[in-house]
Amino acid sequence: MLMNENLVSFVHExxxxxxxxxxxxxxxGGALLTGVWDSIKSHCAQKRLQDWQNLIEERLxxxxxxxxxxxxxxxxxxxxxxxxxxxxxxxxxxxxEYLANAVLHSLTCPFEESVGMMFFSMLGKYTLWxxxxxxxxxxxxxxxxxxxxxxSMGSPKTILFEVYPELQAKEAYVDRIEKxxxxxxxxxxxxxxxxxxxxxxxxxxxxxxxxxxxxxITE
Numbered sequence: 001m002l003m004n005e006n007l008v009s010f011v012h013e014x015x016x017x018x019x020x021x022x023x024x025x026x027x028x029g030g031a032l033l034t035g036v037w038d039s040i041k042s043h044c045a046q047k048r049l050q051d052w053q054n055l056i057e058e059r060l061x062x063x064x065x066x067x068x069x070x071x072x073x074x075x076x077x078x079x080x081x082x083x084x085x086x087x088x089x090x091x092x093x094x095x096x097e098y099l100a101n102a103v104l105h106s107l108t109c110p111f112e113e114s115v116g117m118m119f120f121s122m123l124g125k126y127t128l129w130x131x132x133x134x135x136x137x138x139x140x141x142x143x144x145x146x147x148x149x150x151x152s153m154g155s156p157k158t159i160l161f162e163v164y165p166e167l168q169a170k171e172a173y174v175d176r177i178e179k180x181x182x183x184x185x186x187x188x189x190x191x192x193x194x195x196x197x198x199x200x201x202x203x204x205x206x207x208x209x210x211x212x213x214x215x216x217i218t219e
Contacts, residue, residue, distance in 0.1 A: 056103060135218075145163070150198075156201055159201055178192055185207055186207060
């Protein structure tokens with residue numbers, strides 16, 4: 001009888017402990033938020049950090065540089081601090097790939113640190129669709145099925161929707177993204193709806209800054 005009572009008591013205690021994982025029963029006044037942050041750090045944040053470390057190690061392992069060369073490089077140091085912050089804040093593994101590429105290129109980039117930090121700021125605020133659309137308009141002809149002989153007249157957006165048909169239902173977002181890329185000086189066309197010849201449809205639409213940005217974030 002005593003054993004049964006002890007077992008029931010143990011089960012009740014176990015249920016009470018497990019129930020504490022429900023947000024509604026955690027006391028407010030700081031305890032709830034502390035618990036949430038602890039959960040984030042032990043799950044999502046830890047996973048993102050591990051993924052980030054793997055990406056950086058993979059790229060650095062291909063270099064002939066010494067540890068001293070890397071550690072003494074001011075551009076690389078600043079890039080690592082900035083990119084690590086951004087890598088932990090995003091749930092998109094593809095974006096961490098771009099960030100890792102940018103960190104690697106910071107070792108050999110020909111421009112000063114302020115330009116690199118500007119590019120990291122862009123990476124921080126852009127979505128994956130910003131980056132995909134910019135990459136597309138760097139050279140539309142590099143995508144399968146896109147060729148000048150296929151068209152007579154039309155708009156550049158027509159080709160974009162052929163390559164990424166899922167964007168057709170999000171045309172308003174595409175227009176906003178394009179305007180943001182243009183405002184940041186990465187694209188040289190403000191309006192993708194203009195009708196033009198076939199050669200104009202498949203022409204590059206990014207600026208020199210856009211070219212440098214693409215090279216900075218791609219492998």
